[in-house]
Amino acid sequence: MATDISKLGEFGLIRHLTQHIGIKNKETHYGIGDDCAVLNYSDEKDLLVTTDLLMEGIHFDLTYMPLKHLGYKSAMVNFSDVYAMGGTPKQITVSLALSKRFGVEDLEEFYAGLQIACDAHQVDIVGGDTTPSLTGFAISITCIGEVEKGKAIYRNGAKETDLVCVSGDLGGAYMGLQLLEREKAVYYQQLKEANQLKGDARERALKSMEASQPDFHGREYLLERQMRPQARRDIIERLRSAGVQPTAMMDISDGLSSELMHICSQSNTGCRIYEERIPLDYQTAVMAEELNLNVTTCALNGGEDYELLFTVPITDNEKMEEMEDVKVIGYITKPELGMALITRDGNEFELKAQGWNPLKDEES
Amino acid sequence: MATDISKLGEFGLIRHLTQHIGIKNKETHYGIGDDCAVLNYSDEKDLLVTTDLLMEGIHFDLTYMPLKHLGYKSAMVNFSDVYAMGGTPKQITVSLALSKRFGVEDLEEFYAGLQIACDAHQVDIVGGDTTPSLTGFAISITCIGEVEKGKAIYRNGAKETDLVCVSGDLGGAYMGLQLLEREKAVYYQQLKEANQLKGDARERALKSMEASQPDFHGREYLLERQMRPQARRDIIERLRSAGVQPTAMMDISDGLSSELMHICSQSNTGCRIYEERIPLDYQTAVMAEELNLNVTTCALNGGEDYELLFTVPITDNEKMEEMEDVKVIGYITKPELGMALITRDGNEFELKAQGWNPLKDEES
Numbered sequence: 001m002a003t004d005i006s007k008l009g010e011f012g013l014i015r016h017l018t019q020h021i022g023i024k025n026k027e028t029h030y031g032i033g034d035d036c037a038v039l040n041y042s043d044e045k046d047l048l049v050t051t052d053l054l055m056e057g058i059h060f061d062l063t064y065m066p067l068k069h070l071g072y073k074s075a076m077v078n079f080s081d082v083y084a085m086g087g088t089p090k091q092i093t094v095s096l097a098l099s100k101r102f103g104v105e106d107l108e109e110f111y112a113g114l115q116i117a118c119d120a121h122q123v124d125i126v127g128g129d130t131t132p133s134l135t136g137f138a139i140s141i142t143c144i145g146e147v148e149k150g151k152a153i154y155r156n157g158a159k160e161t162d163l164v165c166v167s168g169d170l171g172g173a174y175m176g177l178q179l180l181e182r183e184k185a186v187y188y189q190q191l192k193e194a195n196q197l198k199g200d201a202r203e204r205a206l207k208s209m210e211a212s213q214p215d216f217h218g219r220e221y222l223l224e225r226q227m228r229p230q231a232r233r234d235i236i237e238r239l240r241s242a243g244v245q246p247t248a249m250m251d252i253s254d255g256l257s258s259e260l261m262h263i264c265s266q267s268n269t270g271c272r273i274y275e276e277r278i279p280l281d282y283q284t285a286v287m288a289e290e291l292n293l294n295v296t297t298c299a300l301n302g303g304e305d306y307e308l309l310f311t312v313p314i315t316d317n318e319k320m321e322e323m324e325d326v327k328v329i330g331y332i333t334k335p336e337l338g339m340a341l342i343t344r345d346g347n348e349f350e351l352k353a354q355g356w357n358p359l360k361d362e363e364s
Numbered sequence: 365m366a367t368d369i370s371k372l373g374e375f376g377l378i379r380h381l382t383q384h385i386g387i388k389n390k391e392t393h394y395g396i397g398d399d400c401a402v403l404n405y406s407d408e409k410d411l412l413v414t415t416d417l418l419m420e421g422i423h424f425d426l427t428y429m430p431l432k433h434l435g436y437k438s439a440m441v442n443f444s445d446v447y448a449m450g451g452t453p454k455q456i457t458v459s460l461a462l463s464k465r466f467g468v469e470d471l472e473e474f475y476a477g478l479q480i481a482c483d484a485h486q487v488d489i490v491g492g493d494t495t496p497s498l499t500g501f502a503i504s505i506t507c508i509g510e511v512e513k514g515k516a517i518y519r520n521g522a523k524e525t526d527l528v529c530v531s532g533d534l535g536g537a538y539m540g541l542q543l544l545e546r547e548k549a550v551y552y553q554q555l556k557e558a559n560q561l562k563g564d565a566r567e568r569a570l571k572s573m574e575a576s577q578p579d580f581h582g583r584e585y586l587l588e589r590q591m592r593p594q595a596r597r598d599i600i601e602r603l604r605s606a607g608v609q610p611t612a613m614m615d616i617s618d619g620l621s622s623e624l625m626h627i628c629s630q631s632n633t634g635c636r637i638y639e640e641r642i643p644l645d646y647q648t649a650v651m652a653e654e655l656n657l658n659v660t661t662c663a664l665n666g667g668e669d670y671e672l673l674f675t676v677p678i679t680d681n682e683k684m685e686e687m688e689d690v691k692v693i694g695y696i697t698k699p700e701l702g703m704a705l706i707t708r709d710g711n712e713f714e715l716k717a718q719g720w721n722p723l724k725d726e727e728s
Binding site: 002003004005007008010013014016017018021023024025027028030031032036037039041042043045047049050051052053054055056057058059090091093095096097098102103104105106107108111115122123124125126127128129130131132133134135136138140142144146 | 366367368369371372374377378380381382385387388389391392394395396400401403405406407409411413414415416417418419420421422423454455457459460461462466467468469470471472475479486487488489490491492493494495496497498499500502504506508510
């Protein structure tokens with residue numbers, strides 16, 4: 001009788017639940033299905049609304065994520081959704097469910113991080129809700145932004161021959177997560193071994209653990225990517241001043257493959273992406289090598305980079321080649337050509353979105 | 365080093381965390397501290413934003429709360445916050461964190477309830493987020509509404525001699541909760557006793573439990589109040605058509621005393637409330653008697669009625685006396701007179717807000 005949610009996955013579930021939802025108000029310009037909803041309350045601007053619910057143990061691990069960074073990141077991922085529509089974030093509401101182990105100072109740390117993110121992006125904290133939680137920490141942030149009337153950039157506007165572009169570099173946030181997870185495992189192993197000792201030996205082992213901090217030297221960038229992502233306001237500003245209006249855009253939160261699939265399916269197109277053009281940082285490549293992972297796979301399927309993925313008309317090619325920190329990685333094709341990855345050695349693979357279905361992955 | 369959150373309570377904590385938050389954008393007209401934030405994006409309307417985070421085990425108990433009712437109520441409590449500003453709700457976003465035991469059908473039930481509430485109030489579901497939860501069910505809803513420019517009704521506008529009014533009747537939702545909690549306790553007691561039996565006797569006891577449903581005859585209204593609260597759009601419409609602009613307003617979610625304290629402290633006034641004028645339903649009174657509770661205390665401190673509490677200039681007295689389902693319960697005084705309850709026998713008590721501090725209550 002009960003159908004397992006993992007059968008549908010996150011996006012399938014949302015589609016299933018919301019497919020019959022109609023729109024009743026003329027102020028609702030665009031509802032479910034993009035980075036933000038688009039609302040029509042003024043003649044000059046469109047309003048953007050996005051929301052994220054972050055749960056302890058699913059989206060963050062307090063063993064290595066300081067609350068200040070968590071506050072910062074929670075705000076940033078919402079700003080990123082507004083930029084991904086070509087807009088500017090303006091206000092957030094912040095709801096928190098607090099477990100008993102939280103003290104006032106913990107919340108101060110969280111709010112300090114939140115405030116740093118808001119100050120950097122000129123966003124106001126305008127409301128929220130604070131409640132107890134019987135279990136873990138939960139964070140729900142809603143962000144409101146604006147975009148010039150009719151200029152919101154959706155996922156569904158990509159056209160054949162458009163260029164596919166990404167900002168920054170990919171896979172770093174995922175590598176940062178691997179690094180933190182590895183250190184966490186080492187820490188718990190040491191703790192277990194220390195606790196098997198007795199008396200003075202145990203005390204000495206615990207003291208030595210305390211004194212030794214994990215060495216992240218040469219990996220700072222990966223930790224930054226995971227713990228302090230930057231929503232790309234600068235890219236939106238660069239596009240505006242270059243006079244480029246992307247045909248489709250979204251932010252890369254689940255991984256490049258997953259987001260490409262959203263754009264191609266909603267635009268009813270295919271795409272060809274060149275492996276050698278996917279932007280990678282040196283530290284990402286080194287860490288992938290060390291962990292015996294394929295770095296392209298990490299860039300395609302590792303999430304949380306919060307870079308922008310967008311398509312522009314081919315006539316903007318020159319502007320894009322000149323634009324700082326943006327790379328053209330391929331182009332849009334007819335839908336029947338599917339989503340292809342052209343490898344360094346010239347082979348062609350069909351792109352699969354492993355990041356497509358986070359709910360399924362987590363639940364199964 | 366760690367300061368216990370219960371020292372501050374919910375409102376104290378929010379004040380502590382947000383006291384230094386400034387406003388950077390001209391579009392942010394009013395931020396933290398009322399039922400909604402008020403945003404200034406258009407010349408004709410002000411925009412209202414409110415958000416609620418509901419956690420399993422804190423705000424709802426799935427043993428007796430069907431998911432359809434929960435979906436309905438989750439939406440309704442947000443609409444209520446928009447009406448409490450004198451506005452009209454227009455859009456909601458819905459974020460859900462789902463525990464493993466949820467099936468697709470459960471979510472369909474939840475959405476069905478959500479949709480009934482949205483249809484009844486002409487509200488669009490425009491977005492959200494769906495994630496797994498390691499623990500309980502969490503619901504975060506943000507509602508956007510509008511109000512005629514400059515006509516938002518805040519908590520801080522009450523003036524000396526204004527009349528204090530409430531809609532509907534109070535204490536019913538709290539009595540409904542007591543009723544459900546009592547039946548739950550009976551059920552678990554019967555289950556425990558059945559499980560102490562052996563073989564056939566145990567089977568018979570379990571079967572007989574299954575066959576017998578709790579008898580809520582004559583208590584239907586109390587269950588309705590708890591499980592199907594009505595956001596008071598009708599009262600807002602009545603006030604508009606009577607040409608009455610309340611000086612202060614909020615919805616009664618934590619209890620009459622608590623909300624009176626918000627209005628009086630934010631307006632810098634006192635108030636005198638007459639016990640005999642507090643509206644009660646017959647079923648509420650009967651149930652209080654049965655549970656040996658003081659019904660006035662239940663009306664003052666029981667939450668979740670989602671009625672409107674508001675103040676109007678004394679010149680509107682006649683209009684209020686004529687208005688259907690609204691009652692004048694007292695008046696606003698100078699701040700130094702404090703918050704007074706005049707009992708049926710003419711005694712005067714200082715009003716204390718037991719509902720004032722839900723976080724403290726829950727945590728301690």
